Amino acid sequence: MTRYSASLFVGFFLFFSSLFAQQSAINTNDLVKFNKALALYNNEQFLPAQTLFDEVKDKAEDEKIVSDCAYYIANAAVRLGQPGADKLMEDFVERYPTSTKRNTALIDVADYYFQTGKYSYARKWYDKVDEKGMSRKDKERYYFNNGYAYYSSNDFEQAATYLDKVRDSKEYGSQAKYYLGYMAYEGDDYEQANELFEEVKGEDRYSENLSYFQSDMSFKLGNFEKAIALGLEQLPKANRGEISQLNKIIGESYFNLGKYEEAIPYLKEYKGLRGKWTNTDYYQLGYAYYKQGDYESAISEFNKIIDGNNSIAQNAYYHLAQSYLNSDKKQEALNAFKNASEMDFDAKLQEDAFLNYAKLSYEVGNSYMSPSEVIINYLNKYPNTSVKAEMETLLIDSFITSKNYEKAMELLETNKNFSDKGAYQKVAYFYGLELYENDDYRNASINFEKALKNRVNPEISAKAVFWKAESDFNLNRMQEALRGYQEFNSMSGSAGLAEKENLDYNIAYSYFKQKEYGKAIDFFNRYANNSEKDNARRNDAYTRLGDTYFVTSKYWPAMEAYTKAIDMNLGNTDYAAYQKAISYGFVDRNESKIEELSSFTNKYPRSSYRDDAMYELGNTYVAMNNTAKGIESYNKLIRDVPGSAFVPQAMLKQGLIYYNGDQANKALERFKKVVADYPNTPESLQAVTTARLIYIDLGKTDEYAAWVRNVDFVEVTDADLDNTTFEAAEKQYLNNNTAAAKTGFEKYLQTFPNGLNSLKSNFYLAQLYFRDDQKDKSISNYKFVVNKPRSEFSEQALARLSQIYLEKRSYQDALPLLQRLENEADFDQNVIYAQSNLMKSYYELKDFGKAVSYAEKVLKNSSIENNVKSDAQVIIARSAFSTGDENKAKNAYAEVLKIATGELAAEALYYDAYFKNKASNFKASNESVQKLAKDYSGYKFYGAKGLVVMAKNFYALKDAYQATYILDNVIKNFKDYPDVVKEAQIELNKIKAMEAKTNASVDTRN
DSSP, X not given: OOOOOOOOOOOHHHHHHHHHHTGGGSOHHHHHHHHHHHHHHHTTOHHHHHHHHHHHHHHOOOHHHHHHXXXXXXXXXXXXXXXXXXXXXXXXXXXXXXXXXHHHHHHHHHHHHHHTTOHHHHHHHHTTOOGGGSOHHHHHHHHHHHHHHHHHTTOHHHHHHHXXXXXXXXXTHHHHHHHHHHHHHHTTOHHHHHHHHHHTTTOHHHHHHHHHHHHHHHHHTTOHHHHHHHHHHHGGGOOHHHHHHHHHHHHHHHHHTTOHHHHHHHHHHOOOBTTBBOHHHHHHHHHHHHHTTOHHHHHHHHTTOOSOOSHHHHHHHHHHHHHHHHTTOHHHHHHHHHHHHTOOSSHHHHHHHHHHHHHHHHHHOOSSSOHHHHHHHHHHHOTTOTTHXXXXXXXXXXXXXXXXXHHHHHHHHHOTTOOOHHHHHHHHHHHHHHXXXXXXXXXXXXXXXXXXXXXXXXXHHHHHHHHHHHHHHHTTOHHHHHHHHHHHHHOGGGTTOGGGGGHHHHHHHHHHHTTOHHHHHHHHHHHHHHOOSOHHHHHHHHHHHHHHHHHTTOHHHHHHHHHHHHHHTOSOHHHHHHHHHHHHHHTTOHHHHHHHHHHHHHHOTTOTTHXXXXXXXXXXXXXXXXXXXHHHHHHHHHHHOTXXXXXXXXXXXXXXXXXXXXXXXXXXHHHHHHHHHSTTSHHHHHHHHHHHHHHHHHTOHHHHHHHHHTOTTOOGGGHHHHHHHHHHHHHHHHTTOHHHHXXXXXXXXXXXXXXXXXXXXXXXXXXXXXXXXXXXXXXHHHHHHHTSSOOXXXXXXXXXXXXXXXXXXXXXXXXXXXXHHHHHOSSHHHHHHHHHHHHHHHHHTTOHHHHHHHHHHHHTOTTOOHHHHHHHHHHHHHHHHHTTOHHHHHHHXXXXXXXXXXXXXXHHHXXXXXXXXXXXXXXXXXXXXXXXHHHOTTOHHHHHHHHHHHHHHHHHTTOHHHHHHHHHHHHHHOTTOHHHHHHHHHHHHHHHHHHTTTBTTOOOOO
């Protein structure tokens, strides 16, 4: 801008002649000083001039001289920038309102501030000027200066008011039009701006800026060809501040003309406003690459668009998704299509995005919701879609492939718009199978029944019948199970199914459980002689065949079956060997029986039947009248297996041998020890009874009475009533009359809390409560049993009571029970149960050392199932992770991944992704998360955690869009997991803070 200074000097001659006329009234010396001060002032020596004016003002008596001095003093103060200068000028104007210099003073001060660039000060004084008495030239200067001052303060409305008055001025017109044009340009009035700029176009001082403005205006008016031409003309001579914006104008003009190849180099040269691009900037460059088929470059631009929520963002996310698809990045495409489908700026694009999102959910899985739910939502929103049949087919398959059967059933049973009976049958069947594998046999049976309501698919119908029978078998519904197996066998859909391979085995067991031994023998024989694939079951079939012959007193065939089981050398050969040994006794081959039992403990030193064999060996010797050997065998049992339930029986037998051998004192010693060590057991009751006879024989009834009074469980006078009450309850129990049995046992224990049958009654009542899901009520009864010396009920009571505490998460209560069960159990399965739950309990109690120790114990057992192995490996992994040993955790999770199913597999997959992320193997980590989403979408907790890892992977792979979009969705969709949401929010804040450094569209507020 060219600034024009106001004339600041005062007409000296005019002033002088006026002064001369009054010379007679003025002291000549004062006049000389005044003139000298005026000369100094006009020579811009303001400080000495001010000093002289001060001297003249103090002495002068003429009002005109005084006012003139005040005028110059104030003016000098303004020019010297003295504090209070404005106040001096205001005092002058106020004190001398009639002074001819009043208006001049205002203009002079305003002009001075204007010339020094202090436009806000200039405006203050211009606003006080009275323009009426001004000359035309002064008015033009006043209008232009005041207008420019308002323009500089961005008050364009006031600026235009003044500048418009001089747009035709010879001196100020060009400048006024330029600034008026610029203000019209800033106000988006491009036609007015263009008109004004055209009027000053020929002037060199404006040409540089005008080319830029006109290029930009042409662009904004949609004259893209002209914008390009003007921009290209201006670009070589543009200053550094304009180059970036000119490139943007040229590039965006090419973009709007569909000339994407030409647009790219100019769009790339744009530097952004204050060094930052916007989402729109990234979209244009990304779309230009997309149209050129350069999908990787398109992705690199599109994926910088964060927090977009307008039509441009929807378009960008849609084409980002298409770019991902063309680059075979389906997981990334899924997120982008999902984002575009959630915006309604372009309805057609939204529908297509939703369709692609649904298809990809089916294909690669979906961590946000089940693929089935996505497809149903699509069909509900677009019921008349042209791809309805295709999507309904995908829906059926998605129920199966997602394995989220529970949610699928919920959707099928509540959604009225979908009535595909085939899909319903499939999902009900697979959901039943999942429940079966989780040992929820009751609900499994219900779902298999649902699958059989509409028998659309013969094969699935057959499988549903079979697995319902299996569920019924596990629920002890033997008749229903048998009917199911038989129905399955006759169904056309069962031909060639794997389930048929073991059908004879299952039917045999059903007959066996119902004590229909003749039929059980037929089917065990058929299976054992025809099965070749499953040696473990075949081995068990021979064993059970032996048992069936045994219970029907066919001992030679039983021994033959047991021998076949032993010869296979699989599984529990010790049981078969024991059964074979005792079978010899029933065919009068006691010598063979003794030989087999004697060698049993050497062959099977860890067998749970070792104490059985010892006890039976003693009994056999006694039966053969070799009481010495019998007593020796009993002593070996008492010494070597002191915790055995046979110990009190062996001691009782020893007492009876001594009693029958007229060794009364030895007999009493044994009987008293049984009573003391094993009170309230059947053996102790028999010991008391037999001791009574000995005391009678010895004539020592007083000693008997004194002794028995201290035996608190014997209520001799009520013995008959005790037995009668118990037997009545037991009869109801054996007949499966649950309610009557409960009442009977409750009545017995109220009457005889320490009665002869209190142990049995407590156990049976606990079992009834447990069976009817009254587990809390069963606790006191189970406690009674486990707190007594070891009996035939101890093992099951320990298992059941520990199970109740585990379900209540009362691990401290469960621990001592599990430890006892581990040490006392006769059955291997109970030992495994105890050890596996000890490891879990110690883990929950954060005793990681013991948890790992028990997990390693469990893993040493080669016969455990894969699910138990998975549990053990997971405990090792979790414990290692909790103690910071991530390498050990990583190895353990890798083992889990090989064999786990369900939630444990989901957990292992999550950690597989986690460790790969830590190793900077980001793509492989994402593949694990994708597998987690596809195969285990029902496990939302690990799905959510996996998404956070995936977001970290994508950001490391320089895909900010995927990272932020995934984290946003975790925060929105997984509020049930606040810790995961918190982690996602922290990560999102970090990423946004980084991206905000280069993207002006990023909102860093939470």
